[in-house]
Amino acid sequence: MNVNHHPSEALLLDYVSGTLGETWSLGIATHLALCPTCRRTVDVLEAMGGDLLENISPAEMSGDAAARMMARIDVSDDAQNKTGLPTLQLSKSHILPQPLLSYLGKDLADLKWQRLGMGAFQSLIQTQEKDVTARLLRIPAGKPVPEHTHRGLELTLILSGEFSDATGTYKRGDLQEADETLGHHPCAGKDKDCVCLAITDAPLRFRSLAARIVQPMLGI
Ligand SMILES: [Zn+2]
Structure with missing residues (x-):
């Protein structure tokens, strides 16, 4: 599996550093289960220790700081293999990685799915946070999600199938981080339904009137 799109x-x-809220952390933990590259980055960052993180100002951590740290601490693929990456545990559907499966406590087929129209479904994920929403989305093969922009941050993690927009094609494990600057019109790949985990901290801003009318009823 080749993951090409990673969190910032x-x-x-x-x-x-533990400052990310519960819901966003669920998205990152699920991406990590599917992405050896980011697991390596996280290992390096964790190894640096809490003291170091506390003593570095945000300005110094901007840009390619983590990349430079990784260059200093040479973690070759061989060394990584010797330490043994955790085995990926999946649900019966082979779609939900362990962090998400444990959080939900059930597999895809046992979730409550709500119809979104155009053959798409969503399943809202209950979290402790009121201002951040997590949901699983099922978009039928070849079908688009209505064109929208964002008022806040949107993380989309592909779990099955794929979707494409102007920024590229996203497959299992790929994570898209979108904010107010990205207006997009994602479309599911034509061969398979797309299942993804979407996390948002503000309602999406749809371009089409029809989507705007149903939006409040669906809570998206
Ligand atoms: Zn990654």
Whole structure:
């Protein structure tokens, strides 16, 4: 499995330092289960220790700081293999990685799915946070999600199938981090339904009137 789209360094640092909220952390932990590259980055950041993180100002951690740290601490693939990466445990559906499966306490087929129209479904994930929403989305093969922009941050982690927009194609394990600057019109790949975990901290801003009308009823 080749993961090509990763969370930003800022999100990984927040995750490691424990300042990232529960819902965003669920997205990052699920990405980590599927992404050896980011697990390696997180290992390096964790190894640096809490003291170091506390003593570095945010300005010094900007840019390619984590990349430079990794260059200093040479973690070759061989060394990584010797330490043994955790085996990926999956649900019966082979779609939900362990962090998400434990959080939900059930597999895809046992979740409550709500119809979104155009053959798409969502399943809202209960978290302790009120201002951040997590949901699983099932978008039928070849079908688009209505074109939208964002008022806040949106993380989309692909769990099955794929979707494409102007920024590229996203497959299992790929994570898209979108904010107010990205307006997009994602479309599921034509061969398979796309299942993804989407986390948002503000309602999406749809371009089409029809989508805007149903939006409040669906809570998206
Ligand atoms: Zn990654």
